[in-house]
Amino acid sequence: MMKYIVVGLIVFIVYVSFAGSTSPYTLATATIISVILSALTAKYLVVNERKLMEPWRLLILIYYFFKYMTIIEFKAHMDVVKRTFTMEIKPGIVKVPVNAKSRYARSLIMGSITNTPGTVVVDEKDDYFYVNWIYVSSPDPLEAKKAISEEFENFAIKIFD
Amino acid sequence: MSRRILVLMLLFSATLIVSFTATIILNPATPSELKELAKYYVLNTINETASPEAVTAIVWDYRGLDTIYETLVLYLAIVGGLAIFKMSEEALLKTRIGLTLLTKTSTKIIALLITSIAAAIAFHGHLSPGGGFPGGSAVAVASMIIIPVFAAGTLIEKGISSTKLVAIRGAALTALGLVALLPVVRGLEIVTNQKFYPASILGLPISGSLSLYNLLESLAVASGFTAVALYLSIPEEAYKGGSSA
Incomplete structure (x- = not known):
């Protein structure tokens, strides 16, 4: 109902x-x-x-929305702005593991990664995202996850899982 | 910077400068008075059709018969297309993969939002700009993003087929024709509005037949365009290897 x-x-x-x-x-x-x-x-x-009966999920979503749109987006933009001037880039596709189960949580993580400049999710397969990254600091999946999607995933699990 | 981009930029700025100076020098006068025809519609639409929206009043009342024939023409075009494409649902059932999870999840939400807005456009057609055709087209936008994202085969599995959609369209158009014909029973002209249909029901403004036309037209357009999108998504392979004359 x-x-x-x-x-x-x-x-x-x-x-x-x-x-x-x-x-x-x-x-x-x-x-x-x-x-x-x-x-x-x-x-x-x-x-x-x-x-739907757990209203704190909505509160976390609202908090995440504002944090994402202000702090996280600002940091990601500044990073890419710096790179466009210094041309310090090392692009590549990395494998990033995901633990979130529900499709809304996964979609939120994918959307969050893609919407920040510098990272784009190009595919999803068997609990891994394939992310095109502007500066591959480490090809190791866990290291890459720490840099790219760990914060998004923590919020997504609290909101949707 | 390459020469081509430079030339394009120069052309673009030249066009901008010329159009700005032309606007300033020539100073095209905006009309200060309404023409006789426009004045007629502004003054009389609300009394004659019970609708504040003159465009809808013209489309479905003043030249209503024209619009009804126009709707019929589109119906025949869609039926004709269906006949040419020889809809084989088996071919479509093979396409069932669709796009990634992110696209699917967000398309579900977006399609719902588009449909809500489309309904608002269709239901307010007699009160504000909009109406049956724009509303129905907006619903068609929702189905046109659903078909590639979820793959046409998934829709067929859920029981949505071109044949059914054309049947819905036919039913909506029959109802639309009845709305136009009913006044004849009381000896009035065909496509009569205010002399036959009430301006409001329970105090809600419906502008007589205008809102009925908008509702039925949006149903007809939405189902018609969805049917077209569905039969246009038959994979090319379905035609390959067929008997070539």
Whole structure:
């Protein structure tokens, strides 16, 4: 039941904010559409309903969002900016192990790696990510993980696993 | 820097400079008065069609018959395409791999958000810019990202096939035709709006037949375009090795 409510609520909020009005007509159609869409899609979007009942996951996600968008992104950008001037690059693809199990956690890690400049996930296979890295400081999977995705993974496991 | 890039940059800046100076020197006057035709629509649309959105009122009311025939033309084009492509679902069932996990997970979320926005576009067509066709096209965007990401075979497995989608489109268009025809029963003209359909239901503004047309048209366009995307994703190999005349 919880998953239908959560998915419906997301649809409702997106619908109303896009329509940009809170007239009775908008709210009535928003209700109809969120009921239909959540009935159709919730089973594909939510696998484990129990996790929706744990609000601290959402709090960690919000904290992670702000930390990622400010501190982590800033550091990664500054690093790449420095490298564009010094041309101190040693590009290559490294193998990075992942421990997170759920697909949302893995997607969050992949998205976080790709969205920071300097690293791009190019493939995923058998609990390993293949990451194209601007400066390969170590080809060892564990060393690379420490430098690339350890912080993302810790947060992702707390949020989604 | 290579010469080609230099030439391109020079051309670009020259175009910018010329267009800016032309705008300043020629100073094209913006019209200060509405033309007679525009004035008519601005003053009368809300009374004659119960819709504040003049474009939708023109499309589905003032020239409604034209739009209905236009919808039919697109329907025939889609049915024709389906006939030419000889949809074989066996060929599609082989394509079942799709893209990576990240793409799949984010596509699920994005498709839901696109569909919510598409519904808002379609349902507010008679109140603000938008309407059935843009709304349905936006839904089609969602299905067009779903098909390559999850592979067409997965959709067929879930019971979504071109034939079914064309059937939905046919049903929506039949309903649309009925909405246009119903006023004839009471001796009114075909595609009559305000003399037959109510301007609001339970105090909610629906602008008579306009919102019905928008709803049905968005269903028809969404299912039609999804069907097209599905039969265009038949892998090339399915045609290779066939009997060549």
